[in-house]
Amino acid sequence: MSFDPKPLRWIELDLPHPDGGGRLVTLRTDGPFALRSWYFAPESDVKMELHLDRRTPEGGLTGCLHCGHAELYTRKKFNKTLGFAIVGVAALLVLVFENYWSLVAAAVIDLVLFSIARDEVVCYSCSAVHRGFGVSPRHPSFDRTIEERLKFGERAVMGEPMREGGTANAPDPEH
Numbered sequence: 001m002s003f004d005p006k007p008l009r010w011i012e013l014d015l016p017h018p019d020g021g022g023r024l025v026t027l028r029t030d031g032p033f034a035l036r037s038w039y040f041a042p043e044s045d046v047k048m049e050l051h052l053d054r055r056t057p058e059g060g061l062t063g064c065l066h067c068g069h070a071e072l073y074t075r076k077k078f079n080k081t082l083g084f085a086i087v088g089v090a091a092l093l094v095l096v097f098e099n100y101w102s103l104v105a106a107a108v109i110d111l112v113l114f115s116i117a118r119d120e121v122v123c124y125s126c127s128a129v130h131r132g133f134g135v136s137p138r139h140p141s142f143d144r145t146i147e148e149r150l151k152f153g154e155r156a157v158m159g160e161p162m163r164e165g166g167t168a169n170a171p172d173p174e175h
């Protein structure tokens, strides 16, 4: 008898709540294929439809599952508050020990935390956050020219037209 269970691979979505006000709805399922096409928003009877056509057969993303927009960026899920807190404690220890080794240690700890932080993929249009999806196609890091175009449209100073297919497998921004 062979036993080959696929390991649990949690995916997580942080979606803007339809009520607005910066509230988020978090959905968590066992892998990208366990998602249903719609959910009720918590504490309301508003249906939140997911754009599951933006999910590739491999579990990657060609666009935002919340609004369907084709431009996404990848960033590290780094806890900035913790990062600053470590530096803050180190600064106090400088006063206690009268040397700077604690600051060096804090920098190293922050660097390690940053390098092991998981990636998350964010929508330029609605800011929905996607975690745990397939790594292909890859969406590059944040590009200010895309944000400008979506915010200001024609009036954008640095705006460039959207690339065909959005940000899927696009090169990293040069700026």
Ligand SMILES: [Zn+2]
Pocket (backbone or CB within 6 Å): 064, 065, 066, 067, 068, 069, 123, 124, 125, 126, 127, 128
């Ligand atoms: Zn979106």
